[in-house]
Amino acid sequence: VARSSTTRYAVLGVLSIGPMSGYEIRKLVSESIGHFWGESYGQIYPTLRRLSEEGLAVVEREEGGKKVYAVTEAGLGELRAWAEGPLEERPLRNELLLRLFFGRHVPKRRLIGLVEEARERQVRALRWYREAEDAPSEDREHPDFPYWTTTLRFGLVMGEAFVRWCDETLQELRALERAEAGEG
C-alpha cells in the first residue's frame, strides 16, 4: 500500500523550470532545494522513464549520450493537480532530538558535542542562504523568483531559530554537567 511517490512531482517541477537531463536535475535539486529536498539517481532515472512512458515528459533531444527531457502539457497538469491537492502530514523523525530525549544514558560531554556539531552545520547552511540571498540580478527576473525567495527565507528563519535553540540547549547541558561535577 504505502504512500505515493513525491519524486515524480519533484522531477516534473524541476523540468517545469526548463528542459534538463537526469544528471542536471540531480544537480539542480542538490544545489537549489537541497536544504529541504533530496533525490538520488536511483530514483530520478527510473522516474524519468516512467514519466515519458506516461506522456508526462518527453526526450526533447539527445546529445552525446545525454538525454534532455522536457515536461509536456499533461505533465504540467499533473504537477498542478498535485500541488493543489490536500497536504498530508508525513511522519517526521529527528534523530538529534531522539538522542536528547533519552540523554540521561549519555555522557553530557558527548551530548554537548552533538549539539555543537549540529549548530556548526546549521551556521554553515545559514552562510550559504545569505550568499544565495544576494543572488545575481538575472535570477531576479525569473518568473519563479518570488517563490524561490519564500523557501530561502524558510531556511533563514528556521535556521536562525535552530541556532538559538542550540545555544539555549548548550547552556542547559553545561549547567547539568557542572551540577554533576559539583556533586562528584
Next chain:
Amino acid sequence: VARSSTTRYAVLGVLSIGPMSGYEIRKLVSESIGHFWGESYGQIYPTLRRLSEEGLAVVEREEGGKKVYAVTEAGLGELRAWAEGPLEERPLRNELLLRLFFGRHVPKRRLIGLVEEARERQVRALRWYREAEDAPSEDREHPDFPYWTTTLRFGLVMGEAFVRWCDETLQELRALERAEAGEG
C-alpha cells in the same frame, strides 16, 4: 544496503523509561515525542521480538494477553553506543516547500490556503507544547525531565519561527495576488 533502523533505538529508549508493552510504547511515542518522532505497530512488534531474540530486551511479565517488555543491561549498552555515535544527516523532505518552490503553476489562492492550513496546524501544536510546559510537578522529579524540556523547547522555538515564516510568506503571496489582480 540502506541505513540501519533507528526504530530499535527508539524502542530501547522508551523501554529505558520503564517496562512497557508494545501498545504502551506506541502510545507514549505518539503522546510525548509525537512532534518529532513516529512509530507504527508494524515496526514496533517485530522490533520487540528481534530485541528479545538478541537479548537486548526481555518479556518481564505477561498479564492477560499483554506482554510487558523490559530493557536489559545489554540493551542499555546498545542504546548508549548508538546515542554516542556520529550523527549522520538524513535526507529531509518538506512537501510544503516543494509546492511553494514550484508555486508559479498553482493559483495563488490555493497556495495561500496551503500555508494558512499549515500555520493553523502549527498553532495547535504550539498550544499543546505550552500546556505540556506546565507539567504536573511529579514529572519534574523524573530523572529524564531536564532532557524532555530540551525537546519541548525545540517544538516551541521552531514552531514559533514557523508561524513567523508563514505570516511573512502569506504577506508576500497576498501581495503577488493583488499585483496579479491589478494587472488583469
Next chain:
DNA sequence: AAGCCCATGTAAGCAGTTACATGATTGA
C-alpha cells in the same frame, strides 16, 4: 448490544538509498 479502547500481530507492497557497472569528456 453497541461502541470504544486495549492489545498483538502479519502480509503486501512501495519508497528510497547505496553500491556497482560503464564510459565520455575536459583540463591541469
Next chain:
DNA sequence: TCAATCATGTAACTGCTTACATGGGCTT
C-alpha cells in the same frame, strides 16, 4: 596521464506504512 566531472542506468536490499485479522474487557 591522471583526476575530476559529466552522464546513464541497474540490482539489491531495507525501512516503513497501511490494511487486515483477531479478540478481550469496560462502560453506557
